[in-house]
Amino acid sequence: MKKILLVLFTLVLLTACGGSKEKKNELYLFNWSDYIPDELITNFETETGIKVITDYFSSNEEMYAKVKAGGAGYDIVVPSTDYAEIMMNQGMLEKLDKSKLSNIDQLNEELASKIVFDKEHDYVIPYAVGATGIAVNTKYVEDYPKSFDIYNREDLKNKMTLLDDMREVMASALIIAGHSPESSDPVDLADAKEIILGWKKNILKFDTESFGKGFANGEYWVVHGYYENIIAHLTDEQAENVDFFLPEKGAQMYIDSMAILKGAKNVENAHKFINYIHRPDVYVQIVDYLETPSINKGAAEIRETTPVYTVEDLAHASLMRDLGEALAVQSETWNEVLTQ
Template sequence: MHTLSKPFSILLVIVTGMLFFGCQKGNEQNSKLYLYNWTYYTPESLVKQFERETGIDVVIDNFASNEEMFAKVMAGGNKGYDIIFPSSDYTSIMIKLGLLEQLDHEKLPNLTYVNPIIREKAPYDPKMEYSVPYFMGSSGIAVNKERAPEGYARDWSIFADTRMAGRMSMLDDMREVMAAGLKSLGYSANTTDERELQEATALIVNQWKPNLVKFDSESFGKAFSQGEFWVAHSYPENIFAEIPKRKWENIDFFIPPEGGMMYIDNMVIPKGAKNSDAAHQFINFMHDPKVHAHFLDEFGFPPTTNTGSAKYMKNDTYFFTSEDMKNSDNLNDLGEDLEKYNTLWQTIRYKP
């Protein structure tokens, strides 16, 4: 909640301020909120604002892929966290497995600002009973225009460009990489057709992988900023967080026109969370329009998620727009068919 940001009379603040803050600090000064979020995805300035307003200390651990996060959760690691930030497919899985606490909407009045379009894209939890969208976005491709040769393709076939062999990376993320191959061939990124999956695997292994330095979901932003990578399959926040704004014009970030994997990252409270009340406060805090606008400005994101944020944003140009995602597919929970992907990923990821 944002009681401190709402207008109060000066007299009321003077009379009740000491009592209010004294009670709040007395109850919460030693409480901690433990977040498990994607790398680079929690603006420090907003964390500090939340801490100031609530007296709750925030502790953040990071993960680089949904698979890494889920493996830790299944090993019992969720017991140490109050909020986890899975993408839509893993949110669906966690709901089905009963791993999440049901949300109390009375503690989340800012849900009224969640974009209705996202609800349509989230059939796994359309009433937001277990999850609240954090951001709807997309991965894409970042190119260092100062180093890349002229005439590079602005689509997935860029990874077949032998002129940049040894200077490119793709995400170390099974669904992202296989989606790139599938969309490049004109298939759904959620297909379970064996022939289409085999065809995409052959494309990645035979034409793309020989040109890659590695699959990397953790340090590619820094490697790109230092010139080690000229082309990176990436999330824009990871790239631009490592590069001074004065040099952003040298970076060509695009979502391939054939589409890729859009995503809805969510905030969920795992079963057994020790600080559920504080978790609800943080979730509601992130959907305060002014707070969400700051979050978007921090990363250059478009206002895809919160309907009240646009009017408070300082940025009016974005790394991508909703229109850029028109041919992209959202991640679905594939159920037992996910094993088809797991098997082929072993070939893509580890075969010499």
């Protein structure tokens, strides 16, 4: 009998030990690079005892494909508006427990309400708002148009880049051609393709991962991208020679949001992280780091930096939505651009 009790006790002990190993105090974050100050992650870990493990993606398409293929155990992802809508509609996101997200009352609802597919914030919480623009190194480039026409400059050949992002580039070209950025019409797409091919002959490459570094080291003089990815690599002296502008025609606006993946193992920790991010004293460090407009009201009042562009500047920018059936035909046109 004693032997049986000893065996049972040992089994219980092993089971308990095994269970404690499985339930680690962790959080797996899948995010854009250069998007959150490292010290905020460190402070969150210190405050909560939760270890944050972060992986990075360079496009929504890359993020979506990886999550769709299995997700590698991520808890939180940070998709842009169009892919947040796709993922919500496909049942890929966990419904949020808003009783654990007291700080979402800090959201600027004028901006947050643009997420029309989830107005009540049941599945996504806005992380950052901004726009895709064009940066010019004025040390090397003078007398240029503040529009996508700069990509028609043959004298800047191989000194310019465009984002390696179908949605961004196709939408801009469609708008410039006078069409809807969600169009699936073959004639509209042919017009957009012609415009992009005109740009392509003058750029060094389509680049989403290293345009900020390339711009900082002088390899590129004109880049299409996100200000926060550019300024992160510049010294104060270099920044004085940068003109970042939003083209009046073809500018794209984005709202990137935090969402918890369906089946995430660390749902409680994910809610803690999202709520932490929107604490004004925390979020202000994000907008001061990114130098973009604040979607958090409290942070907007105490920020130390002036955003490089304002909410008003975004009025003429287009916010991308789920393309639906148009995605396949636009992707086909984009692949034709890349292979020509």
